[in-house]
Amino acid sequence: MKRTGTCLIFNPSAGQGNPEQDLATIRELLEPTIELDIRFTTEELDADAIATEAIAQGATSIIASGGDGTLSAAASALVGTNIPLGIISRGTANAFAAALELPDTIEAACETILGGLTRVIDAAKCNDRPMVLLAGIGFEAETVDRADRRAKNRFGVLAYVMAGIQQLRELESFEAEIETADKIIKLSAAAITVANAAPPTSVLAQGPAGVVFDDGLLDVTVVSPITRAGAIAASYHLLQTALNESATERDDVGYLRAKRVIIKTEPPQKVVLDGEIIGYTPIDVECVPGGLTIFVPEQLALPSVVEKLEGLPHLTIETKSTDGFDEG
Structure with a gap:
């Protein structure tokens, strides 16, 4: 039975790869197990707003795919919610994944999310x-x-x-x-x-x-x-x-x-x-x-x-x- 209630926030402008191929790879790896509600970031709609809306509509987990800005924005909407965040890095620096000791390839990131193991980590507030x-x-x-x-x-x-x-x-x-x-x-x-x-x-x-x-x-x-x-x-x-x-x-x-x-x-x-x-x-x-729950490999x-x-x-x-x- 597929896991439901998962919103995938995808930034098509992130990184230097082919976004269509990246999304196809993510779907191929995740969709046999997880029913994905795929939503795209735009210049007018960032990952924070998308995640907030998805949570209000009953999402039980969020997956964010993009650069550090996208990942941080999605994470900020989840602080204090206990809703787990899956991270698929496709950015320039991928500092977010490195900081949280997460894999930075699409394949390994998807494997981590499919594993279902979560870890509670700290978040913070800077000038609110x-x-x-x-x-x-x-x-x-x-x-x-x-x-x-x-x-x-x-x-x-x-x-x-x-x-x-x-x-x-x-x-x-x-x-x-x-x-x-x-x-x-x-x-x-x-x-x-x-x-x-x-x-x-x-x-x-x-x-x-x-x-x-x-x-x-x-x-x-x-x-x-x-x-x-x-x-x-x-x-x-x-x-x-x-x-x-x-x-x-x-x-x-x-x-x-x-x-x-x-x-x-x-x-x-x-x-x-x-x-x-x-x-x-x-x-x-x-x-x-x-303040934040993330999917982790170990x-x-x-x-x-x-x-x-x-x-x-x-x-x-x-x-x-x-x-x-x-x-x-």
């Missing part, structure tokens, strides 16, 4: 917007802003690398205040990343020994290089630590974990949320523990919780007299 992957301040946001659609279509993930190299030439530090429930941290930084989940290629999110996406905490990485050469060295070091699953030990990189962080900067900095520019600081990011071991802030330039840490945030 749903967040699944990460919010980047400073360098990362400027890099994403530079990597235009035409360059991504032509060069793929290299578009981000090229944009990052361009951005290094204009690297500027800013003053930041990071508030958690128990302390206020003031420092100089070139980039701050608040991650719920992040792949190794999101280099500036990789201070801890692996970003943990089901511990009820956000992973905050602060990169504070003094020079452009230092920025290059710090970025390379973070990539190596991510690939080796070890924590950073450089003085110009710090990290911490917290359930909620409020970040203010001077001057205001651009903010990228799950790959899209949303405006400028300040931001208020809070973890939503167990359960994996997780690294331990750690914090490192010593060595960052202009660093001051003020311990708050009472835990929590002033909501006034």
Whole structure:
């Protein structure tokens, strides 16, 4: 008997492949077992709106196929619903699948969905917007802003690398205040990343020994290089630590974990949320523990919780007299 109540959200503009062939492959693999309600994204109708409508009409599971923007948008509609999300990545970077340790080929993704195994992971809210992957301040946001659609279509993930190299030439530090429930941290930084989940290629999110996406905490990485050469060295070091699953030990990189962080900067900095520019600081990011259910191939071991802030330039840490945030 076929599984019913499944909506497939398909972005025909995603990636560099043949969308008609991709959809045919998905249907060939899934339709013998799952009855699919196939809906296409358009410029006027994004995956968030489609998923919200499908849920209102009784969908019991959602499958999203497209790039990171499509997948994040679909996921945002499912936060807090307990409705499982199947992920079939067909984008430029496929950061979403890599961050959640999911397969990035159509065949393996469909096999994962057919297996029916689910895992509950964290989500987050950034300035009241749903967040699944990460919010980047400073360098990362400027890099994403530079990597235009035409360059991504032509060069793929290299578009981000090229944009990052361009951005290094204009690297500027800013003053930041990071508030958690128990302390206020003031420092100089070139980039701050608040991650719920992040792949190794999101280099500036990789201070801890692996970003943990089901511990009820956000992973905050602060990169504070003094020079452009230092920025290059710090970025390379973070990539190596991510690939080796070890924590950073450089003085110009710090990290911490917290359930909620409020970040203010001077001057205001651009903010990228799950790959899209949303405006400028300040931001208020809070973890939503167990907010999202996804189809997964297997359960994996997780690294331990750690914090490192010593060595960052202009660093001051003020311990708050009472835990929590002033909501006034």
